[in-house]
Amino acid sequence: MALKRGGRLAITISGVVIAAALVLGALALGGKGVPSLISSITHKAPPPTCPLTGEPAPHGAVPQRPALAIKVENLPESRPQTGLNAADIVYEEPVEVFITRFIVVYQCHGAPRVEPVRSVRLEDPDVLRQYGNPLLGYSGGVPKVKNKIRAAGIHDVNAVKDGQAYFRDSSRVEPHNLYTSTAALWKLAPKGEKAPQPVFTYDQKPPVAPREGWVHLPFSSYSDVYWRWSRAHRTWLRYHGTVPHTLSDGQQVHATNVVVQVVKVTLSQITDVNGVHSPFAHVVGHGKAYVFRNGRMVVGTWSRPSLTDPTTFTDTHGNVIALDPGNTWVELFPSTLKVTYGK
DSSP states (O other): OHHHHHHHHHHHHHHHHHHHHHHHHHHHTTSTTHHHHHHHHHOOOOOOBOTTTOSBOGGGSOOOSOOEEEEEEOSGGGOSOBSGGGOSEEEEEEOGGGOEEEEEEESSSOOSOBBOBOOOOTTHHHHHGGGSSOEEEOSOOOHHHHHHHHHTTOEEOOTTTTGGGEEEOTTSOTTTTEEEOHHHHHTTSOTTOOOOOOSSOBOSSOOSOOBOOEEEEESOSSOEEEEEEETTTTEEEEEETTEEOBOTTSOBOEESEEEEEEEOEEEEEEEOTTSOEEEEEOOSEEEEEEEEETTEEEEEEEEESSTTSOOEEEETTSOBOOBOSSOEEEEEEETTSOOEEEO
16 A cells, blocks of 8 residues: 555656646746646546536547437336336327337447337327437337438337347237347447537536425326335335335336426327327427426426427526436426425
8 A cells, every 4th residue: 555655646747847847847847838738737628528417438448439319118017117217318199098208318338128119109200309319219100200210310229220229029929029139229220420519518517406306207007107216225116006126037116317398198099009190299389398407496487499409497496497316217207296395
């Protein structure tokens, strides 16, 4: 230990000597550039951060790959899912009879297995246009939705077209047994695609806001969602009613931030195999928003003037609501239902 500490001291002294020599040399030349030289010596550039979480990038560099979204099912028969906790951002959307489905977005980190993969819905391309030119993995969809995906500039890597990246789990019952991996889907990305721009603002400083310990989002009896703040783990934990929402590895689903985006939901002309009309969540426009982070709640609004704009979340004073660096769940919650919360 003494040798290591002495070695570090020698390196530090050498660095100081070199820096002093550079400054003295600049002074000998008339002093021009001394302030900028001192600034460049004493101030290091901030480390790179993941665009979709605000966390330090793995291994000191942001992976130069596009965002990857995968559609994951949430019927009770589809649980437990795999790979949700590895995602940067997850959207929960209402589908037929107000069961829910997930748009699971990866970028800085991946998952060796994501399941069960299911079909796309009409609002998915609208949500994902905020991520530049992402990849979208799914099991199937009606022609109108597939055409909308391509028109939005999203790279379609579905299970029919790119079946080599998808597999069936013989221990599960179809159709709840299709799985893939992020590595297999990223291999299908066009060359030259870069990391997306951030969609949220991040700040480690907790907001000045009321403390709240839970939020209830009653999508339906199938998806009766609770998020509860865990002071011990410093995270929000997800439940279906009183039952912890656990994954196939036994972990409970958790989130650093939970963003409730209250949206208008209407019935589209698209029907499922049972003839039920699919709901369409309107993610362009504006509405109420609740942001839960650090055991606190910030009430505000969301706004997105057009599909080419990102969604912004602002507080009652018009300030952008910053999230805590980490993973985020965005709940696209119907405006006809009631959000409740408490301590």
